[in-house]
Amino acid sequence: MTGLEKIVEQILAEANTQSDMILEDAQKKADQIIEDAKVEADKIKAGSAEKVSHVKSDGMARAKSSADLKKRQTVLKAKQEIINEVIGKAYNGMIDMEVDRYFHMMERMIGNAVQPKSGQISFSAKDMERLPAGFAKRVSEIAKAHGGDLTLADKASDIDGGFILIYGGIEENCSLTAMFHAQKEEMADKLNSLLFT
Incomplete structure (x- = not known):
């Protein structure tokens, strides 16, 4: 294990400790954002279904697919925002540490x-x-x-x-900024599995 990997492990351990405090808030936000995204997607589906009812069945399938894609994109964007917020809070927690x-x-x-x-x-x-x-x-x-x-x-x-x-x-x-930047993808993947699986 390289020095950078050891540092990353230490940073991730610190981030894990802080993420427990942040997790409940992040999970509530995630649930709300996902619920909002579902409502928005359902509105899109309903609007699309109404417009598409006059079109052939393959047109309906495209509209449903489009609505599903929009829903997935909205949920993905919400997850990315939550992950970025958690990483930002972990970074600030380290900077402001006792x-x-x-x-x-x-x-x-x-x-x-x-x-x-x-x-x-x-x-x-x-x-x-x-x-x-x-x-x-x-x-x-x-x-x-x-x-x-x-x-x-x-x-x-x-x-x-x-x-x-x-x-x-x-x-x-x-610097902590450089280390967080170098490991952002790995931290985001770990947070994604921790928060959303």
Whole structure:
């Protein structure tokens, strides 16, 4: 399992924890949206059936198929909106996480992403201001345990959360935004099966 996969597993575990709180609300919204979509599709079917009653039977089949397609598209759109909302809430939950938990998560992420060479690590301005006492030492210890050396960069990175690793002028984006973006499809698939099956 690669470092990124470990980070993704950790992020998914955090998202799972938060999704339990969000699930009930999301399920209610999903049920309402699906019910609304069914009502809308039934209206379309009823309107289509009335218009098609004067047309040959193959015309009726096309109208019914069109209404069914519209219904499926409406339901799919609603599901996608719910999944995006849950992923957004999970992301915001990680950004706004309690400081001790947040930096404990950062330690795990650093352990999974650090390389066995010398470099720097840069956090967001918000994170730089709230770094726990001794965190720079902890980062150095984590890097040494993996055969490397990391020091805190003087300049903050323009990210919401997570960090940027800098090795020889090459930056490795380990921001939460980048990680969520890289794994969005996988998270969406897992949420889809969790919420809608």
